[in-house]
Amino acid sequence: xxxxxxxxKVYYPGTVNEIAAIRDxxxxxxxxxxxxIIGSNGAGKTTLFNLVSGNQPATTxxxxxxxxxxxxxxxxxxxxxIGRIFQDPRLGTAGRMALEDNLIIAYKKGMKGLKISLNSRxxxxxxxxLTKLEMGLENRLKDNVGLFSGGQRQALTLLMMVISRPSLIxxxxxxxxxxxxxxxxxxxxxxxxxxEYGLTTMMxxxxxxxxxxxxxxxxxxxxxxxxxxxxxxxKKNLTVEKLIDKFHKIRHASFENDEALLSP
Amino acid sequence: MIEGILVEGLIxxxxxxxxxxxxxxxxxxxxxxxxxxxxxAAIMAAMVVxxxxxxxxxxVAFAGGVSAGVVTAMIHNKxxxxxxxxxxxxxxxxxxxxxxxxxxxxxxxxxxxxTILSQVAAFGAxxxxxxWSMFVFFVIVIVxxxxxxxxxxxxxxxxxxxxxxxxxxxxxxxxxxxxxxxVIGVALSNGLVAVSGAFAAQFLGFADVNLxxxxxxxxxxxxxxxxxxxxxxxxGVLTLRxxxxxxxxxxxMYLGRFYGxxxxxxxxxxxxxxxxxxxxxxxxTKTRTPRTRPWKPLSNSAIPEPRPATGPAVIExxxx
Ligand SMILES: Nc1ncnc2c1ncn2[C@@H]1O[C@H](COP(=O)(O)OP(=O)(O)OP(=O)(O)O)[C@@H](O)[C@H]1O
Ligand SMILES: [Mg+2]
Numbered sequence: 001x002x003x004x005x006x007x008x009k010v011y012y013p014g015t016v017n018e019i020a021a022i023r024d025x026x027x028x029x030x031x032x033x034x035x036x037i038i039g040s041n042g043a044g045k046t047t048l049f050n051l052v053s054g055n056q057p058a059t060t061x062x063x064x065x066x067x068x069x070x071x072x073x074x075x076x077x078x079x080x081x082i083g084r085i086f087q088d089p090r091l092g093t094a095g096r097m098a099l100e101d102n103l104i105i106a107y108k109k110g111m112k113g114l115k116i117s118l119n120s121r122x123x124x125x126x127x128x129x130l131t132k133l134e135m136g137l138e139n140r141l142k143d144n145v146g147l148f149s150g151g152q153r154q155a156l157t158l159l160m161m162v163i164s165r166p167s168l169i170x171x172x173x174x175x176x177x178x179x180x181x182x183x184x185x186x187x188x189x190x191x192x193x194x195x196e197y198g199l200t201t202m203m204x205x206x207x208x209x210x211x212x213x214x215x216x217x218x219x220x221x222x223x224x225x226x227x228x229x230x231x232x233x234x235k236k237n238l239t240v241e242k243l244i245d246k247f248h249k250i251r252h253a254s255f256e257n258d259e260a261l262l263s264p
Numbered sequence: 265m266i267e268g269i270l271v272e273g274l275i276x277x278x279x280x281x282x283x284x285x286x287x288x289x290x291x292x293x294x295x296x297x298x299x300x301x302x303x304x305a306a307i308m309a310a311m312v313v314x315x316x317x318x319x320x321x322x323x324v325a326f327a328g329g330v331s332a333g334v335v336t337a338m339i340h341n342k343x344x345x346x347x348x349x350x351x352x353x354x355x356x357x358x359x360x361x362x363x364x365x366x367x368x369x370x371x372x373x374x375x376x377x378x379t380i381l382s383q384v385a386a387f388g389a390x391x392x393x394x395x396w397s398m399f400v401f402f403v404i405v406i407v408x409x410x411x412x413x414x415x416x417x418x419x420x421x422x423x424x425x426x427x428x429x430x431x432x433x434x435x436x437x438x439x440x441x442x443x444x445x446x447v448i449g450v451a452l453s454n455g456l457v458a459v460s461g462a463f464a465a466q467f468l469g470f471a472d473v474n475l476x477x478x479x480x481x482x483x484x485x486x487x488x489x490x491x492x493x494x495x496x497x498x499x500g501v502l503t504l505r506x507x508x509x510x511x512x513x514x515x516x517m518y519l520g521r522f523y524g525x526x527x528x529x530x531x532x533x534x535x536x537x538x539x540x541x542x543x544x545x546x547x548x549t550k551t552r553t554p555r556t557r558p559w560k561p562l563s564n565s566a567i568p569e570p571r572p573a574t575g576p577a578v579i580e581x582x583x584x
Contacts, residue, residue, distance in 0.1 A: 094430035110439045112420035
C-alpha cells in the first residue's frame, strides 16, 4: 500500500545547524498493517509522518501509495486517503464551531459546494456514530467543541477521521496528552475502529509495552533511521527486555538515557 | 437626523459585514478594504456619469471589489506574503487604479445624476420623504444581504471557510486547499465593501479617491461595538450585531461631529476618536476573564501551535 524509497529529510542544509532528521529510509507498509513505532526523542518519528502526509517536502526519495508516486502531491490532496491525529487534541477539531459542524466538514471530504448537507438524517447518523464513543456527546451536537475535555476532543478527532473514510491513518502519540483513564479509553476506541474499518495504521508511542501489545509489526527508529523492524511471531514474542537488548546489539550504545525515555 | 444616521449606518454595514467576514470568520486581517471601498464608489460614479444603468454599475462595482480581493489573496497565497502586507500592496495599487477609474481626477460629483438612490426616492415619493424612502430601501438591501450571508455560512463551503479561521490543519485534513477558501472569502468580503462604497458615493453625491481613508478602522470599530451588544455563537446573531454595531458607530460619529464642537472637536478628530474607540473596546475585551481550557496546551514539534488569542483578529465565541 505504501512504499517509501530512499527517503530523507535534512533541515537547514548546508548550515552549521544541519539536521538529518530522516536518513535513507526504505519502508513497505502492507494493506491492513498495524505498525507501532518507538524511538527516543528526536529520532525522526514525527518527521517521517510529516513526509508521508505531505506536511513537509522530502529532501530526497520517493513515496508511493498504491503504486502512485505521491511525493509531490500537496498535503490536502493526500488527506483524501491519509488521516492523521496529533498529540494536541486541539489540532483535530475546530474549537469555536459546533460539534455537528465539525462532523459535517469531516464527513464531506474534499472541496465543498454550496449545499447545506447538515439535515436531520445526517444528525441522526452523527448521533448514532457518537454513541460509539460512550461519552454522551450524542446529546451535545450544538455545543462548541472547545467546551469538551481533551479526551472527548481526541475521541471526536478519531471519529471524524473514521467517518471521512481514510485508508491509512497516522497516529502521533495521540494519547500522550491525556490522563491515564482517558488515554486508555481513546486507545481502546482506536483499536476498535482500526479493526472495524480495516484501517492500515502507523502509531507512534513512547510506551514500549503499548508498542509490543498493539499491532502486527513494530519499528524502532533512531537518529533518522529505522533500526529495527519486527513482525509476525517474532513481534508476538517480544518483551520489553528483549527490545532493549536488541537495541543494545544494534547500536552498541549506552541505553541508559533511552531506557528512561522509553518507559515500559 | 435620525434617518440620516440610520441610512448611513446601513450603507456602511455592508462594508462592516465584509470586514467581519475577513477579520472574524476567516481570520485574515485584510486591509484591501481601504482601496476597494473607493473602488466601488469610483466605478459607480464613473459609469453613472457615462450614462450606464446604475444597477449594472452596482454589479460592476461588486465585481471590481471581488477582483481586488482575489488579487490580495493570490499575493498572500502564491508569494507567501503575510496577510497585512498583501492587503496593503493591493490597497496601494488601488489608489492609482481608482484615480484612473475616476478619469485621472481625484473625484466625480454625482449631483443631478440618475442613480439607484434617485430612483428609490422617486419611487417612494408617494409614501415617504426622500430620507425615509432610502431607509426602507437599505433595510431591504441589508436584510437580504444578511440572510444570504447567513445561508452561505451554513453551506458546506461556508462552514469550511469558518473552520479555516479556527483550525487550518483541520481544513487540510478534510481534503480542502486552504488557499482556495481564502480567495473565496477575501473576494466575497471585498465585493461587499465595494458595493458599500458604490452606495456611499450615491448617498454622499460624489466619489472621491480618499473616500476609503481609514474605512477599515471604521469597519472594525463597528464589528467590535456589535460584539458588546449581543453575545452568541449563531451566525444569524453575529451578522445582526455587525449591522447594529455599524449603526451605533455612525451615531457616535454623528454626535462627535455635531456636539464635539462644544469641546473644540473638529471633523478631523473623528479618526482619532475611532481609534480610541477601538482601543477602549480592546481594553474591555482583555479585562474580561479569559475562558479557561480544560487541558494543558501542548505542542507537536512539527505543527505550529494554534495562534494565540491576540487583539481583534480573534473571534471570542464565534461559530455558525
Ligand atoms: N520543522 C523543523 N525544523 C527544524 N528541525 C526539525 C523540524 N522538525 C523536526 N526537526 C528536527 O528533526 C529531528 C527529528 O525530530 P522529530 O520531531 O521527527 O522527532 P520525534 O521522533 O518525533 O521525537 P519526539 O519523540 O520528541 O516527538 C529533531 O532533531 C528535530 O529537532
Ligand atoms: Mg514527535
